[in-house]
Amino acid sequence: MIYAVTNGLLYVCFAILIGVHFLSLFPKEMSMNIKVKDRLMFGITLVIPILAVIPIIDLVNTISKYRDDYGFTSFVYVIKEIEIGRAWFILLLLCIFHLLLLLIRKNVLISSGIGIFLLLGIILTQSVVGHVASMASYPGALAHTIHLLAVCFWAGTLLVVSWLANDETNWHVFINWFSAIALLCLLLVTFTGIFMSFSLTTGTIVSPWRVSYGQALLIKHLLYVALLLFVFINAILVRKKAKKSDFSPKRWWRAESVIILLIFSVTGFMSEQEPPLNTEKLANSGDISILFRIFASVNMGDNVLFAPNLISVFFILLSVVFLLSTVLVFWFHEKVISTLLMSGLSVFSMYVGLMSSVTVL
Numbered sequence: 001m002i003y004a005v006t007n008g009l010l011y012v013c014f015a016i017l018i019g020v021h022f023l024s025l026f027p028k029e030m031s032m033n034i035k036v037k038d039r040l041m042f043g044i045t046l047v048i049p050i051l052a053v054i055p056i057i058d059l060v061n062t063i064s065k066y067r068d069d070y071g072f073t074s075f076v077y078v079i080k081e082i083e084i085g086r087a088w089f090i091l092l093l094l095c096i097f098h099l100l101l102l103l104i105r106k107n108v109l110i111s112s113g114i115g116i117f118l119l120l121g122i123i124l125t126q127s128v129v130g131h132v133a134s135m136a137s138y139p140g141a142l143a144h145t146i147h148l149l150a151v152c153f154w155a156g157t158l159l160v161v162s163w164l165a166n167d168e169t170n171w172h173v174f175i176n177w178f179s180a181i182a183l184l185c186l187l188l189v190t191f192t193g194i195f196m197s198f199s200l201t202t203g204t205i206v207s208p209w210r211v212s213y214g215q216a217l218l219i220k221h222l223l224y225v226a227l228l229l230f231v232f233i234n235a236i237l238v239r240k241k242a243k244k245s246d247f248s249p250k251r252w253w254r255a256e257s258v259i260i261l262l263i264f265s266v267t268g269f270m271s272e273q274e275p276p277l278n279t280e281k282l283a284n285s286g287d288i289s290i291l292f293r294i295f296a297s298v299n300m301g302d303n304v305l306f307a308p309n310l311i312s313v314f315f316i317l318l319s320v321v322f323l324l325s326t327v328l329v330f331w332f333h334e335k336v337i338s339t340l341l342m343s344g345l346s347v348f349s350m351y352v353g354l355m356s357s358v359t360v361l
Contacts, residue, residue, distance in 0.1 A: 002054065004265050004266070004268045004269035005268065006051045006054045007051070007268030007271050008264040008267070008268035008269075009051055009268075010048065010052060010126075011151070011264040011267065012159070012264055013047055013048050013051070014119065014152050014156070015151070015155045015159055015264075016044055016156055016160060017044055018116060018149075018152040019152070019153075019158070019160035020036050020041065020160055021112040021113075021116045021119070022153060022156065023157060024109070024111075024112040025113070029173065030174065032161050032166075032171060033165065034161065034166065035166060036164060038102060042102060045098050045099050045102070046095070046099070048091070049088070049091060049095050053088060056079075056084065056085055059084065059085070060078050083129055084129045087126070087128060087129045088125070091125040094118050094125070098118045101114055119152075120145075120149065123148050124145050127144035130144050131271070132196045132199050132200060135200060135275065140196070140199055143195045143199075144192075147188070150186075151189055154181070154185035157178060157181070158260070159260070161178075161250075161253060162254045163254065163257070165250065175234075175235075182231065182235065197217065197221075200213075201275070206304050206306045206354075206358050207303075209292055209296070209355070210292050210296075210304065211273075211288065211289055212273050213275055214289070215291045215292060216266050216269050216273065217270065218351070220263055220267060223262055223266065224263065225346075225347070225350070227259045227260065227263065229327070230252070230255060230256040233252060233256075233326075233327065233330055234253060234256055237330060237331065238252060252336065255339060291355075292355075295356070296356075296358040297358075298359065298360050304358050305358075306354075306358065308357045309357065309359075311353075312353045312354070312356035312357040313353070315349045315353030315356060316353035318349045318353070319346045322343070322345045322346035326342040326343045326346065
């Protein structure tokens with residue numbers, strides 16, 4: 001669980017820094033009035049290597065059990081000899097360069113451009129040691145980098161604007177151009193996500209669901225569907241609501257950012273789980289997800305497949321009803337909490353429906 005928190009926060013840090021630098025590239029008349037204190041940028045940059053070092057420390061503790069030396073010597077060994085350690089050291093150097101950039105920056109455009117370039121390097125260090133890079137080599141690392149960058153540009157801009165904007169004088173101008181950026185990022189996230197999912201899972205569609213990684217991937221996909229609904233609300237329906245002078249879109253951007261933060265947490269959990277490339281071996285060894293044990297009524301070692309039944313169809317249809325209710329609650333009542341509740345019930349109902357479809361081969 002600690003990795004779900006630390007890795008999730010790591011993605012949030014990437015997103016906020018990229019969002020701030022990205023928005024700084026636009027003239028004031030095209031952006032929102034956002035004032036981010038330097039100490040916040042400093043703090044986030046300092047936190048990144050601290051959050052990223054947690055897996056390194058865990059690895060050092062493991063290696064120390066099999067070596068005569070301990071502590072700092074084992075840490076140096078990991079940094080010098082193991083890929084994940086070398087990647088962290090490069091990340092640390094890039095974070096130091098980013099701190100220096102924040103100290104000496106004068107021209108906002110140049111500083112923001114260099115800042116984005118440094119953050120690209122930081123994200124690349126995470127991608128080359130990720131699961132997809134291990135399984136699909138350079139194409140996997142490239143897909144992971146594009147995926148994470150697209151998420152950070154989209155989510156980072158949304159997080160910064162929805163939580164740090166001081167006023168809403170230019171929000172209608174902002175949403176006109178940001179919708180196009182969000183759509184491009186959405187397409188990149190979707191296609192690279194599909195590539196990575198196929199690279200990391202094998203067997204039938206439900207076979208990976210038996211292990212923790214597969215369960216997390218399923219939940220992430222369902223949350224992504226809910227996120228797409230909020231993208232539709234913010235990109236299409238908000239514009240129509242904007243004709244009302246007292247309507248504020250900021251709270252709906254915040255609602256979308258809540259779902260993004262949930263996806264970050266699930267992704268953080270997945271990054272430290274073993275991909276289900278051999279689910280039969282994992283299942284036979286008893287490494288079955290507790291969620292699978294609760295919601296799927298099949299034996300642990302059985303070969304499973306997807307076979308909808310009356311119960312699963314009911315819950316899937318109920319999920320669709322909750323999705324439609326999300327849009328209706330937004331349009332007629334403009335209640336953020338109720339809209340999030342409806343989307344959450346939709347995700348849960350779809351999950352139960354899919355898990356109820358699991359049967360023995």
